Amino acid sequence: MQAEIITIGDEILIGQIIDTNSAWIAQQLNTIGITVKQVSSVADDSTDIIVALTLASGRADLVLVTGGLGPTKDDITKQALAAYFNCGLRRDPAVLSHVEAIFARSGRPMLDLNRQQADVLDGCEVLFNEQGTAPGMWMVHKGKPYVVMPGVPFEMKHIMQERVLPRLIHVEGRRPLWHHTVLTAGIGESFLAEKIADIEAALPPHIRLAYLPKPGFVRLRLTAAGKDTAALKAETHAIAAAIQQRLGEYFIADEDTSLEALIRDRMQQQGVNLATAESCTGGNIARLITALPGSSAVFEGAAVTYSNATKKALLGVKEETLQRHGAVSEATVREMALGAQARFHVDYAIAVSGIAGPDGGTPEKPVGLVWIAVAGKQQVVARKHLFGQDRAINIERASAAALFMLWQLLNAEG
Amino acid sequence: MQAEIITIGDEILIGQIIDTNSAWIAQQLNTIGITVKQVSSVADDSTDIIVALTLASGRADLVLVTGGLGPTKDDITKQALAAYFNCGLRRDPAVLSHVEAIFARSGRPMLDLNRQQADVLDGCEVLFNEQGTAPGMWMVHKGKPYVVMPGVPFEMKHIMQERVLPRLIHVEGRRPLWHHTVLTAGIGESFLAEKIADIEAALPPHIRLAYLPKPGFVRLRLTAAGKDTAALKAETHAIAAAIQQRLGEYFIADEDTSLEALIRDRMQQQGVNLATAESCTGGNIARLITALPGSSAVFEGAAVTYSNATKKALLGVKEETLQRHGAVSEATVREMALGAQARFHVDYAIAVSGIAGPDGGTPEKPVGLVWIAVAGKQQVVARKHLFGQDRAINIERASAAALFMLWQLLNAEG
Secondary structure, three states: OOEEEEOHHHHHHOOOOOOOOHHHHHHHHHHOOOOEEEEEEOOOOOOHHHHHHHHHHHOOEEEEEEOOOOOHHHHHHHHHHHHHHHHOOOEEEHHHHHHHHHHHHHHHOOOOOHHHEEEEEEOEEEEEEOOOOEEEEEEOOOOEEEEEOOOOOOOOOHHHHHHHHHHHOOOOOOOOOOEEEEEOOOOHHHHHHOOOHHHHOOOOEEEEEEEEEEOOOEEEEEEEOOHHHHHHHHHHHHHHHHHHHHHHHEEEEEOOOHHHHHHHHHHHHHHHOOOEEEOOOOOHHHHHHHHOOOOOEEEEEEEEEEOOOHHHHHHOHHHHHHHHHHHOOHHHHHHHHHHHHHHHOEEEEEEEEOOOOOOOOOOOOOOOOEEEEEEOOOEEEEEEOOOOOHHHHHHHHHHHHHHHHHHHHHHHHH | EEEEEEEEEEEHHOOOOOHHHHHHHHHHHHHHHHHHEEEEOOOOOOOHHHHHHHHHHHHEEEEEEOOOOOOHHHHHHHHHHHHOOOOOOOHHHHHHHHHHHHHHOOOOOOHHHHHHHHHEOOEEEEOOOOOOOOOOOEEEEOOEEEEEEEEOOHHHHHHHHHHHHHHHHOOOOOOOOEEEEEEEEEEHHHHHHHHHHHHHOOOOOEEEEEEEOOOEEEEEEEEEOOOOOOHHHHHHHHHHHHHHHHHHHHHHEEOOOOOOHHHHHHHHHHHHOOOEEEEEOOOHHHHHHHHOOOHHHOOEEEEEEEEEEHHHHHHHOOHHHHHOOOOOHHHHHHHHHHHHHHOOOOEEEEEEEEEEEOOEEEOOOOOOOEEEEEEEEOEEEEEEEEOOOOHHHHHHHHHHHHHHHHHHHHHHHH
């Protein structure tokens, strides 16, 4: 079974917002064996919406529409849908009471615009939206299901999880696909491809391999198609094992996870804890770690030391070291790491100092130069990196490299 | 002139990555008067690519393709393009030397896969890619320009900025659109809509208003269509001024900027500096500030104090305060802010402590409860917030709220 996602909204087409809904919907559909054939983003324009629906109905067995609903947009989208389905709109009493209750609770006066939120396509099944005022709709047209949802991500997710996915589970024609993703770090995409070229070449026709690079990491995704999920699992598991053996330390995890999640779990198992001392990454490593639920079990804190004064005051870096070697140097990051270890009373500490750019570079210490140290239970390791010109990417790559160095030390000392 | 963007990649359609390229490309095209009519995302599949190109060529005057290039993907996309354009591939000597130089510099051996990066569509103009191995291509087919670029965001951006936009400036048929975006904070979308309902209702037909909400902020975008850019500028400027007068302190900036950039600039003008003391935001506020070039002029650093021990050791929060009021309390955030101010020797300090979730909530202090304090030159202000259940959104909203409080205090004390 193949689906198409249509996202509606001028804000997408002028680039003011990034469409995150499609990726999330695609993930959900994939897990239940529905393939997304295409994503189409169109403007808040009747003709464009109707053309997109027409083309999608020719390509896909299921059409999901997000966006274009809400008090200031309802008119265009709902009218276009009604024209496409050749039906009228009716005011749904249950949705109307829900909208009225929301306004009563907030003590705000209710406007006509708000009442119109309760208008739904005649003939649709209402997908009730407890999280907002715009309901979802399930419409069957010429035997094909159409799902219409608001574009606000948490409202859309709520409707998908509570109303749409439970219905789709019972739809015929889902084609079991099994995805097995593994995480690698510290090796570039083409080296990786070279190292596993023979494994890739030997893949059976029903299994595909995709490379998904991000700064510092490459995910490898095996996608297997077939009826027998247990057999597909076994097959992809064996291939992943072969890849793991080939890649050695670059193979980080036999699952689609993040290095910070692996670190959190490993540190919790080992009963050790962590602090970071960050200059050019500016708190980004701490942010990545604390974005994870449960990180407080292993993470004590961070000192973001953006000036020499704070490097000395918070981490005990010596004035002499800064004078002699500069803030971006092996000697400084070593002292930062040891300083963080001592002051946070932790087993492991990461320290990063570099020139993120665009300014601050010199011929000797160019933009992109980053020193990273990790202090562990028995040793301090330090490494120099030379990234590129882009500030955001330098921060991202430095953070990834620091986490990878910590991961290696955890493995070495564990 | 209308454009269509085609993004190619299985990883988009299974939801493994979020397509951020389209939004960025759309922004760039809009600023030079090219409207994006549709974005279509298709799989790494020859037929799908060819169908997408065919449909796009019927809808748009300009087609931009991203993704599907790179050492491990080249074969499908370039072959599909060659089939669509009915041309062959040729190996470009300049691109080949560039790729060879990259490999020589890194000391890595060069593979056949890498050499194939230098294969380009016969008849295209090469859009040289200094940032990577996959070149862009500019192809004119039946009088219509097609732009093909790699999907790696910083490579695509580089090619767009250096090679594509300078060419598009000279293309006929661009329709002048003027966008004027303003930033508001501290007020929700529907309240905002209510406050400026009469201004919105009185807009002339050629000017549209869009609400673009993000956690903690709403951007308002006025889009004016017409030939006379100077007149459009004057019109939207007058409307923005009316909105500013109506909104008062909620109106943050008469431009599309970020609160952290405004804070950096204001602090630099005032010659004051900043530190943060972060518990539940985990370094995210520091990360937002240091993501900006030039932030080192005003930002001293941050103490991310994820445990009570570090709140005491790094910020001097009293054991008694923690015992009596808890880590998430007005008393604690006040001491954190004053502690940061003293230890970082700064004029202003932000402190945040809350329960980000999903665990750690109690009936008295539920998930989403966040206390924020800002210490300034003359006073410390503290405020309690109650956000929602989602950890990521709580971190984002708490960061936005803290920056807004700092902004208000800077204004009050400036």
